[in-house]
Amino acid sequence: MAEATFLDSTELVLNMGPQHPSTHGVLRVILKLDGEKVLGADCVVGYLHRGVEKIGENRTYAQFAPYVDRLDYVAAVSNGLGYCLAVEKLLNVEVPPRAQVVRVILTELNRIASHLVWLGTHALDIGAITPVFYCFREREATINIFEKYCGARLTTHAFRIGGLQYELYDGFEDEVRAFCKMFRPKVDEYEELLTGNRIWQGRLKGVGVLTAEDCKAYGVTGPLLRAAGVKWDIRKAQPYSGYEQYDFEIPTGENGDTFDRYTVRMQEMRQSVRIIEQAVERIPDGPIMGKVPKVIKPPVGEVYVSIEAPKGELGYFIVSDGSTQPYRVRIRPPSFINLQALDKMVRGGLIADVVAVVGTIDIVLGEVDR
């Protein structure tokens, strides 16, 4: 055995996770290092695999709806929306306008909640301890609205195929307005803590760069793609649930680095508030449930429907054989596909940046592993 000296620059393989505080769940990354420099990263996923797609084939369409909340559990409302839209497309059912507006409000509230979890944990990973307390304080306000609306806080199952199960509770509009009024200055508060901070900038700028070409090659979507300068958001490109009626912008970055992804997500929270403020003023009267048969039995066919989830493009490819159970449910998980670009983003960087990059991809392992 050759004797190692401190000046040797041999490759070192370092195992990070699956139990590691900054991998945001049970993600294992095998890093190949040269000193502090990362030569490559290999992700090992699947620790949280529950066979959700298999379960979907063995449940009825309505029974499967609560399961999708357990994918990206910090954005359960988005998951439910995507699934409901896909089944509605198979059934060719129109959702009443009132239900659509309520769906938009709850989904955007959920986007804010998801981004707040990202911001708090991402800042915590990098060493800024304060923001996480602020973020979770405001997230609590959104969760309280979900709880009052449907009884659940996290895995909400807020929507049903064809519309909504529950009418709005008294004072919903006022609470949402109050939330918007309260939340708008809070985003400035987070930015005051972080954006101009020299350590924050030093840790994020130029780290984990992913260009627009890389994003397209790796199928990376969501804030990562927008931070690379691509102005693409499914809410604008192929609107669903009436998003075309709202006035909002798609924030983009220039450099595709971790700092740009941070600013893009901060802007997105402001845009979500803007959408909610418009939506809450125009909740129409009328039914909240479309004409959905008691037994959901879509005709033989297959559809792919995707939405702009907080993490990127969340798609459902559902095949119906004409029975009461889906023949196949494929979930296109944004976290899983974005995570594939980790190797590209950390290669050549420093080992400390791996933590920043894992945080900036904003993965939820429930969705990666399904």
Place this chain on the structure above:
Amino acid sequence: MADEQKPEGGLPPSGQPPEPAAPASKAAVPKPPAAAAKPPAAAPKPPAQMAVSAWESELTRRLAGQFGDQITQFSSYQGQNFLVARPEAVIPILDCLKLEADFDYLVDITAVDYPKRPERFDLVYILYSFARNERIRVKTMIAEGYQPRTATEVHLTANWLEREVYDMFGIRFAGHPDLRRILMPDEWEGHPLRKDYSIIKQDDRWVKESLGIDSAQ
């Protein structure tokens, strides 16, 4: 069942005999017609196929001209366009779509298992074009054991997507740089999303050796 019967037995003494009687008779009446209606409903079942319409555009004409009978179908279902191609033509089609029609984003690759069909699997590639804001699907049918060519040479994202298809369906992609399982443990036997893989099935040997228990159920 026992719980349901109890309130029924308790109702007549409470002084409302007509109400429980009415639903009981109603429930009894539709039963024979429902049973009688079932055979005719089952009879026209065989022609249950996707009610597709034709998809025709400048793009389909160009592809038809270039690939000829390699593409067997251009269809549209619920406003979503897809084409069905022979398995060996899929990668050239993806390449052509990427280079000449701006379909530069491979959204997803997945498979569907039809065990009774001679060509057992549907392999589905979902594509999107940023420039055209258009989404299409490329579909192909492959038999058990057929090894389709990998799409990683056209779209890097195919790497993990094909690993997942291999993991879940056992479809091996020829030329894939790193074809390992991705969600299931490496040593696991069987491919869970195949239709002949029961939902409660597990790899007993793996569970025993790795977890030291008889069953993970």
